[in-house]
Amino acid sequence: MRRQVSLIALTAFAALAGQAQAGARGEGQVLTIDDILARGGSFQLAALDQEHGQHAAPAPAPTPPPAAETGPPPESEPVPADDKPLEGRRRPGRIPTYPPPVVQDNPGAVRAPPPEAFPHDEFPVPDRWRLAGALGVTKPRWWDPYNQNFLKGDIPIKGTHDLFFALTGVSDTVVEPRTFPIPVSVQTTSRPGSLDIFGRDTSLVLAQTFIVGASIIKGSTAYKPPEYEFRVALAFQDNYVDVPEKRVLHVEPSKKTHRNDAFVGVQEVFLDYHLRNVSDRYDFDSLRVGIQPFSTDFRGFLFQDNQLGVRLFGNRDNNRFQYNLAAFWRIEKDTNSGLNDVTQRIRDDYVFVANVYRQDLPLPGLTSQLTVVHNRNREANEIQVDHNGFPVRPALIGNLRGRDYDVTYLGYNADGRIGRINLTASAYYALGEDRNNIFTGRKAKIRSYFVAAEPSIDFDWIRVRLQGLYASGDKNPYDNRERGFDAIFENPQFAGSDTSYWIRQTIPFAGGGRVIGVNGRNGILNSLRSSKEEGQSNFNNPGTVVFGGGADFDVLPELRISTNIQHIGMANTAIVQALRQEGSIPKSLGWDASVSTIWRPHMTQNIVFRASAAVFDAGKGFKDLFSNTGRHDRYYSILLNAILTF
Numbered sequence: 001m002r003r004q005v006s007l008i009a010l011t012a013f014a015a016l017a018g019q020a021q022a023g024a025r026g027e028g029q030v031l032t033i034d035d036i037l038a039r040g041g042s043f044q045l046a047a048l049d050q051e052h053g054q055h056a057a058p059a060p061a062p063t064p065p066p067a068a069e070t071g072p073p074p075e076s077e078p079v080p081a082d083d084k085p086l087e088g089r090r091r092p093g094r095i096p097t098y099p100p101p102v103v104q105d106n107p108g109a110v111r112a113p114p115p116e117a118f119p120h121d122e123f124p125v126p127d128r129w130r131l132a133g134a135l136g137v138t139k140p141r142w143w144d145p146y147n148q149n150f151l152k153g154d155i156p157i158k159g160t161h162d163l164f165f166a167l168t169g170v171s172d173t174v175v176e177p178r179t180f181p182i183p184v185s186v187q188t189t190s191r192p193g194s195l196d197i198f199g200r201d202t203s204l205v206l207a208q209t210f211i212v213g214a215s216i217i218k219g220s221t222a223y224k225p226p227e228y229e230f231r232v233a234l235a236f237q238d239n240y241v242d243v244p245e246k247r248v249l250h251v252e253p254s255k256k257t258h259r260n261d262a263f264v265g266v267q268e269v270f271l272d273y274h275l276r277n278v279s280d281r282y283d284f285d286s287l288r289v290g291i292q293p294f295s296t297d298f299r300g301f302l303f304q305d306n307q308l309g310v311r312l313f314g315n316r317d318n319n320r321f322q323y324n325l326a327a328f329w330r331i332e333k334d335t336n337s338g339l340n341d342v343t344q345r346i347r348d349d350y351v352f353v354a355n356v357y358r359q360d361l362p363l364p365g366l367t368s369q370l371t372v373v374h375n376r377n378r379e380a381n382e383i384q385v386d387h388n389g390f391p392v393r394p395a396l397i398g399n400l401r402g403r404d405y406d407v408t409y410l411g412y413n414a415d416g417r418i419g420r421i422n423l424t425a426s427a428y429y430a431l432g433e434d435r436n437n438i439f440t441g442r443k444a445k446i447r448s449y450f451v452a453a454e455p456s457i458d459f460d461w462i463r464v465r466l467q468g469l470y471a472s473g474d475k476n477p478y479d480n481r482e483r484g485f486d487a488i489f490e491n492p493q494f495a496g497s498d499t500s501y502w503i504r505q506t507i508p509f510a511g512g513g514r515v516i517g518v519n520g521r522n523g524i525l526n527s528l529r530s531s532k533e534e535g536q537s538n539f540n541n542p543g544t545v546v547f548g549g550g551a552d553f554d555v556l557p558e559l560r561i562s563t564n565i566q567h568i569g570m571a572n573t574a575i576v577q578a579l580r581q582e583g584s585i586p587k588s589l590g591w592d593a594s595v596s597t598i599w600r601p602h603m604t605q606n607i608v609f610r611a612s613a614a615v616f617d618a619g620k621g622f623k624d625l626f627s628n629t630g631r632h633d634r635y636y637s638i639l640l641n642a643i644l645t646f
Contacts, residue, residue, distance in 0.1 A: 200244035233268035251389030265339025333533035366416035397513035398438025407432030473543025473572035484541035496564035499612035512579030543571025588619035
């Protein structure tokens with residue numbers, strides 16, 4: 001028989017029982033429910049039989065407790081271990097004293113059916129990947145990356161349960177009008193009768209890049225690393241450049257001042273093999289062999305590229321500790337596209353990397369990285385001419401002789417936050433030996449350093465940031481030390497990144513070297529190299545000083561506006577003075593201001609449109625290097641970019 005206890009009846013009865021007990025003792029006190037329960041009283045309440053509509057027999061009146069039990073209530077029973085509060089915590093409020101447990105017996109209740117009452121037939125159920133489609137939750141379509149898609153690795157390959165195929169397609173379109181100082185060729189000019197050293201400065205770049213990547217992945221990667229992955233990615237680029245002067249795009253003066261070029265590069269071909277798991281949280285060790293992407297730090301200051309290499313990597317302590325051990329053998333780059341050219345002989349340029357990451361060190365929220373990178377270059381006896389006919393190794397600067405060098409970078413990098421302050425910081429110290437100093441032709445020790453930091457703070461939808469960078473410069477070109485800092489292959493996401501004028505454009509070092517740039521495209525260092533892609537590192541340089549700030553405005557979830565302004569300068573001008581044979585050159589290069597917008601119509605990375613404009617206001621040092629361009633004190637760079645990803 002099923003019975004229910006009425007809370008109202010319990011309350012009323014407790015009051016009556018309290019009055020009865022008080023009268024039996026001759027006291028005027030009314031006992032509460034807690035008092036009754038504390039004194040061990042037990043009551044049988046009347047209950048309504050809902051199934052038969054009958055009343056149960058009335059319960060006997062409660063028996064008053066003996067006088068011996070009128071003392072203080074007994075101590076409560078110890079709380080079971082499972083119900084104890086955690087160490088250092090207590091339950092809110094007063095801990096009540098509970099009555100003895102009540103064992104209920106429901107005569108006539110329907111028992112649960114026995115196991116043999118259930119059918120034993122097996123019903124086919126789709127696996128967890130195909131279940132959503134079977135229920136009609138998603139509608140798989142090969143051309144739709146937003147829903148379940150076999151081509152995106154959402155469903156296993158037919159006939160398998162943990163083997164996936166993932167296809168990636170990217171279209172990257174660039175339209176870039178720009179101005180920068182363009183020297184007039186010694187042999188000829190596109191404007192007969194012109195005697196200026198610098199010609200017109202307007203140029204146009206159009207580039208269309210298609211990237212197609214495919215992966216075969218084995219394993220349930222939703223919660224653990226894959227057992228193995230094989231990936232291939234090819235990039236095709238067609239680019240068009242138009243400049244106003246001859247011998248800018250081709251070494252031959254007879255060539256036109258515009259150029260159209262196309263190239264296919266192999267950007268990724270690697271096998272990633274999962275060696276083992278070392279914990280029940282899937283801390284692991286893996287090995288990756290082949291052409292693969294890699295970055296030595298958080299912002300790409302030292303080495304960020306897709307190169308041929310072997311990499312052992314993994315993590316420990318629930319991913320709080322990570323490590324990399326890698327060796328790379330650098331591939332030649334195509335001159336005009338910057339893509340990997342596997343048809344050429346691999347360079348005698350090697351990069352060895354060892355680094356460790358630790359989260360929440362030294363403070364919670366901050367990730368620290370220690371890194372050691374060694375660059376071994378043996379290209380002194382090689383002569384490399386790019387596809388446009390310009391020599392890039394050895395660089396046409398100084399004594400024009402080939403160089404071998406060994407340099408080791410010791411670095412510390414941090415990324416995260418300290419309280420409300422977001423922080424990214426990097427510091428490197430370079431030491432090694434250059435076998436042939438470009439000024440003395442003798443061996444020289446390499447001793448240079450680099451520091452950069454970007455603190456920022458968020459105010460709702462606005463992030464305000466500061467940035468500073470210092471790369472040491474060489475102060476004496478004729479001694480046995482090279483103090484100018486240079487990277488291996490930089491690609492900095494810093495100080496406006498590729499929307500900054502100074503980072504995006506190459507400024508030629510006219511008068512101090514042939515086919516030499518003050519800086520490199522998509523680089524921030526004043527390294528005086530022939531080419532970032534095909535040249536060698538140069539530690540005889542004036543160094544770099546950058547300081548400035550900016551703000552990012554997340555106007556809408558799909559719209560961001562970024563602003564940035566910074567001053568660019570040289571750390572020491574002794575090298576520039578020696579190469580230009582000038583007595584004094586100011587350190588200031590100028591101010592770089594930019595604004596950019598990023599629009600993501602669907603709030604994803606599948607469709608991204610970027611537009612930016614940058615202005616460079618020349619400083620005293622820049623005007624000294626390009627002294628006859630007084631009418632061109634300001635230069636601009638405009639970027640229109642559309643990225644579509646499948």
